[in-house]
Amino acid sequence: xxxxxxxxxxxxxxDLAQEAFVRAWTRARDYRGQGSYAAWVMGIGWRLFLDQRxxxxxxxxxxxxxxxxxxxxxxxxxxxxLDAERLLAGLSPQERAALTLCFGHGCSHGEAAEIMGVPxxxxxxxxxxxxxxxxxxxxxxxxx
Numbered sequence: 743x744x745x746x747x748x749x750x751x752x753x754x755x756x757d758l759a760q761e762a763f764v765r766a767w768t769r770a771r772d773y774r775g776q777g778s779y780a781a782w783v784m785g786i787g788w789r790l791f792l793d794q795r796x797x798x799x800x801x802x803x804x805x806x807x808x809x810x811x812x813x814x815x816x817x818x819x820x821x822x823x824l825d826a827e828r829l830l831a832g833l834s835p836q837e838r839a840a841l842t843l844c845f846g847h848g849c850s851h852g853e854a855a856e857i858m859g860v861p862x863x864x865x866x867x868x869x870x871x872x873x874x875x876x877x878x879x880x881x882x883x884x885x886x
Contacts, residue, residue, distance in 0.1 A: 743787050749842040750835050751791045758794065762787035777856050781849070784857040788839065795835070829876050836860075837872030844869055 743762060748755035766773075766783045773782050830838050836858070843854035855865035 743784060746784060746839070746842055746847060747787055747791060749830060749846065750788075750839045751794070754791075754794065758787055758790050761790055765790070778853065781853045781856045784843075785859060788858055791835075829879055832879055833872050833875055837868050837875065840865055840868035841872045841876070 744755050744759045747758045747762075751758055762783060765786050769786075773779060830841070833841070839858055840854055843849040843857060844851065849857065851865055851869070852862060854869075855862045858865060860868075
């Protein structure tokens with residue numbers, strides 16, 4: 743949960759993960775057994791991120807643009823990890839989440855769609871669009 747949220751929410755990942763687990767605990771009776779429990783909890787975390795993002799934009803009066811995550815991890819990152827962070831930062835939050843779930847966490851497209859609360863076709867489009875953007879950034883000499 744925290745690894746996924748750190749990719750999409752940056753330094754707020756710990757708080758969002760904690761809130762997701764608290765909500766999952768208090769709403770455990772709402773889990774109907776459809777799909778995996780992990781996907782249900784990750785979906786709670788994703789929705790919390792979206793809510794937080796909407797609230798922040800409203801508060802700050804942002805007209806356009808995407809949030810770029812920042813890492814609060816005090817450990818030094820490898821060059822490959824830094825490149826991956828820069829690459830992911832160039833994607834929209836939805837593309838970042840789709841790629842992280844499918845390639846970073848090994849979720850199937852169906853599981854990732856369930857977590858993000860989008861139709862399967864939309865998830866597949868996000869993955870394809872994210873991959874294409876990432877490949878273009880790599881072909882242009884790296885993330886911008």
